[in-house]
Amino acid sequence: MTPLLQVEGIAKMYGARIGCTDVSFDLFPGEVMGVVGESGSGKSTLLNCLAGHLQPDAGAVCFDTRAEGLRDTVTMSEPERRMLSRTDWAFVHQHARDGLRMNVSAGGNVGERLMAVNARHYGEIRDKAIDWLGRVEISADRIDDRPTAFSGGMQQRLQIARNLVTGPRLVFMDEPTGGLDVSVQARLLDLLRGLVREMGLSAIIVTHDLAVVRLLADRLMVMKDGHVIESGLTDQVLDDPQHAYTQLLVSSVLQV
Amino acid sequence: MITVENVSKTFTLHNQGAAEISVMRDASLSVAAGECVALVGASGAGKSTLMRMIYGNYLTQSGRIMVGDLDVVTAAPRQVIQLRRTTLGYVSQFLRVVPRVSTLDVVAEPLLATGSDRDHAMQRAEALLLRLNIPERLWQLSPTTFSGGEQQRVNIARGFAYPYPALLLDEPTASLDPTNRATVLEMILQAKARGVAIIGIFHDHAARDEICDREFDVTAFTPDRSV
Numbered sequence: 090m091t092p093l094l095q096v097e098g099i100a101k102m103y104g105a106r107i108g109c110t111d112v113s114f115d116l117f118p119g120e121v122m123g124v125v126g127e128s129g130s131g132k133s134t135l136l137n138c139l140a141g142h143l144q145p146d147a148g149a150v151c152f153d154t155r156a157e158g159l160r161d162t163v164t165m166s167e168p169e170r171r172m173l174s175r176t177d178w179a180f181v182h183q184h185a186r187d188g189l190r191m192n193v194s195a196g197g198n199v200g201e202r203l204m205a206v207n208a209r210h211y212g213e214i215r216d217k218a219i220d221w222l223g224r225v226e227i228s229a230d231r232i233d234d235r236p237t238a239f240s241g242g243m244q245q246r247l248q249i250a251r252n253l254v255t256g257p258r259l260v261f262m263d264e265p266t267g268g269l270d271v272s273v274q275a276r277l278l279d280l281l282r283g284l285v286r287e288m289g290l291s292a293i294i295v296t297h298d299l300a301v302v303r304l305l306a307d308r309l310m311v312m313k314d315g316h317v318i319e320s321g322l323t324d325q326v327l328d329d330p331q332h333a334y335t336q337l338l339v340s341s342v343l344q345v
Numbered sequence: 346m347i348t349v350e351n352v353s354k355t356f357t358l359h360n361q362g363a364a365e366i367s368v369m370r371d372a373s374l375s376v377a378a379g380e381c382v383a384l385v386g387a388s389g390a391g392k393s394t395l396m397r398m399i400y401g402n403y404l405t406q407s408g409r410i411m412v413g414d415l416d417v418v419t420a421a422p423r424q425v426i427q428l429r430r431t432t433l434g435y436v437s438q439f440l441r442v443v444p445r446v447s448t449l450d451v452v453a454e455p456l457l458a459t460g461s462d463r464d465h466a467m468q469r470a471e472a473l474l475l476r477l478n479i480p481e482r483l484w485q486l487s488p489t490t491f492s493g494g495e496q497q498r499v500n501i502a503r504g505f506a507y508p509y510p511a512l513l514l515d516e517p518t519a520s521l522d523p524t525n526r527a528t529v530l531e532m533i534l535q536a537k538a539r540g541v542a543i544i545g546i547f548h549d550h551a552a553r554d555e556i557c558d559r560e561f562d563v564t565a566f567t568p569d570r571s572v
Contacts (some may be wrong), residue, residue, distance in 0.1 A: 151467055272444075272445075275443060275444035276445055278443050279444075279445055286457065303441075307422065307426050321404075322401060322402075322426070324402050325402055325403065326420075327400060328403065329356075329397075329402065329403040331357075331404065332359070333359030334360050336360055337356065337360055340360070
């Protein structure tokens with residue numbers, strides 16, 4: 090089986106300081122990988138390098154494109170990369186307002202992504218927008234409201250609808266449940282799990298919440314000071330951590 | 346179906362003076378299709394550890410653990426994920442689920458994850474919950490609020506939803522009343538008759554005698570703790 094994403098030796102420096110370094114892994118279709126670590130461990134830097142938001146200083150990020158198979162997205166042209174980010178990738182930001190257009194209606198936010206991949210028929214775009222709002226549990230009568238009138242949890246669900254409406258194959262998520270209260274988090278987790286399974290999505294989820302990765306991720310990568318210090322099956326890394334730092338991380342979680 | 350060869354396990358506790366705790370040395374065990382083997386030994390002897398090593402939940406330092414054609418010790422994460430989806434089931438003592446998800450969905454999930462259509466998965470889940478005496482009015486609720494015995498039965502229903510050829514059972518009859526205990530034993534015997542290879546931990550001696558073909562005492566492979 091060809092990996093959907095093949096990452097080799099990614100490094101990003103901020104001056105003399107390491108953002109992340111020597112990160113390599115394969116992600117296969119349908120796999121969800123979690124990346125955990127404390128603030129400043131390099132997990133968001135890594136995610137931004139993978140998603141083409143940051144130019145890495147070294148390494149390759151090869152994506153299995155529909156037309157030409159594995160292509161290095163680091164060295165491809167900007168328009169090609171931008172096309173991929175519209176058709177095959179999605180990026181769910183921690184703060185919904187970074188991923189939404191706050192002065193455009195909910196329906197417009199979802200429809201805009203469709204128009205970016207050349208959907209032109211107004212009725213079809215609106216129908217699809219309503220369908221997706223329903224899938225993320227936003228009622229159709231809110232379609233003309235702006236995200237500013239939505240709660241935090243609803244904004245996050247709208248962001249997910251906007252991202253998934255074009256049927257991407259790879260979703261990058263940066264702390265998707267951060268900042269939401271616990272009951273809303275649970276609802277969002279359930280929604281994400283269902284969508285991942287039904288659409289056969291692959292995803293990379295950056296978070297500092299170990300409970301979130303246990304429920305969502307098949308595999309886990311632990312980062313510290315820009316390095317990947319441990320990786321493996323999610324439950325194996327959490328239940329039988331090998332590295333001193335991972336053991337500390339796991340044992341520091343409060344049991345409820 | 347399941348072959349464990351010369352496996353050893355050591356935990357290194359880096360944050361407690363790098364203490365090295367050797368919990369298993371050179372254990373070997375083989376379980377054929379249709380056979381049920383009970384892991385026995387005192388509490389702390391390593392029964393659950395061995396079971397978790399077979400499931401790939403704990404890493405194994407040396408030796409081989411073949412489940413079907415896959416060596417769990419050296420397999421890549423995605424191979425273990427696939428193995429758990431279609432070959433090796435595990436009924437643990439604890440139910441771990443996404444909050445807010447209905448009991449029916451929790452039980453049907455292993456079927457949905459392997460591509461069963463939704464109707465079939467739901468029918469199977471309903472049949473299992475009915476058989477295990479979970480009242481129908483609870484089916485749409487999340488099992489997180491259920492009693493211990495109810496949670497355990499939901500866990501068993503989930504573990505038996507997909508017809509795995511190999512099963513690991515960790516105390517499946519603990520905290521069950523006599524009626525439900527009998528139902529669970531009957532389900533295990535039926536799985537055996539279908540040719541499922543089973544490894545179990547049973548503190549319930551009568552249950553062990555009724556369904557297990559032999560016992561495997563892990564104490565024989567527990568390194569001497571005094572050294």
